[in-house]
Structure formats: structure tokens, C-alpha cells
Amino acid sequence: MGGRTSSTWEKGTCWNGGETTTIRVPIVLKSDILAYARAVDSKLISDKSRNIPMLKGDFLQEFTLGLIDRYIELKRQNYHPNQNSRKLDTSTRAWDELRKFQKLVRESPELLGD
Template sequence: MPKGGRKSTTWEPGWNGGKTTLIRVPIVLKDDVLAYARAVDSKLISDKSRNIPMLKGDFLQEFTLGLIDRYIEFKRHNYHPNQNSRKLDTSTRPWDELRKFQRLIQETPELLKE
């Protein structure tokens, strides 16, 4: 008679990559590390191949656009009104390059490949 508890369950594994392991990361990095791991895991092909693909497209694009949005919000929060403007205006010439970069990432991110 076999020893031990239940040998099988009805729940499906939560990761496409197979078995998991426990790691320790700083709490402030937890959400970012999990988001990265989920993005990599979602790119694994259904045959459980162990080849981890390079991150590209959605994850990197969303991450970069999120950083740009966070930067603009940071500047808006730390903006000091002057005689020309009481609110941050990202449509002015000093913001041209950031807007071009943001549009490039949104519309044609493949141009940034090596």
C-alpha cells in the first residue's frame, strides 16, 4: 500500500513553463518581477518548450509607455508654475522628442530593433 497523501489533483498548473521554484526578492520589486515572469511565461509555446523567448512587443512596449506616462505624471506633480504657464503643457517644443519617441513606440516599435 503506497504511503503519503493524494497523488493527483484536479487543478491545472498556473504557469506554462512547468515546475516552479521559490525565490526571494525585495518587496518593492515583487510586482515588477511577477509581471516580467508572467510576460515571459505567456510567450512560451504550448508544447512546454524550455526555450525562453526574448521579450519584445507587448511587454516591452507597455513597460516603456508606462515609464513615459509615469515620468510625465512625475513632472506634472513636481511642476512649479511660472509666469508663462500655471500647468504643465506637454505640447510645447521642449517635449517634442519625448512625444516622437512615444509615438514611435506606439506605432512602429520594430524600427528600434538592432
């Protein structure tokens, strides 16, 4: 009673990706999430496309780089000095693959797509 029905929603606000759904997100994130969704949606060519493009400098790139930084910091905080090193050294060969991945996400994220 008194609520919106499908006939009272604004017309003309369609998405290239097809049908939409309602989600609950923190208000502080609403505009960023909507901006990201619109950026991704603008890159979709058809309703059948399920590929989410990696936009240079986008949310996923920043999120991934942030997770890598947080992982390194966690390892640094939990590092136990040994006879070879008193502090965490991420320039060693053991860290090569993570550094390569970090560089790929930072410089060429489009290579991670299909």
C-alpha cells in the first residue's frame, strides 16, 4: 500500500548488461559502487556478454593492489627474524611471482581478461 510498483519506476534507465537486482550496500560506498557498475556496464556490448572488463585504474585494480599491500604488511608484522635476515625482504626470489603479478595488475590489467 503506497509503495512503488513496476509501473511507477522511471522508464529509460536501462543497463546494457540486462536485468538488474536490488542490493544492500553501505551508504558511504553507494556512489563508488554505482560509478563502477556504470563504467563496467558501458563496456558491455550485448546482453549475452558476461565478461567484466578490467578498466585501467578501476576499482578492481585498486582493490587487488590494496590486498597485495595488506598481505605484504601482514607478512612483515608476523615475520620472525632469522640468521639470514632481520626484516622481511620482498626482493628475494621467493617473492618473484607476487611482484610479477603486482606489476601486471598495475601496468597491464587488460592482459588478465579473456
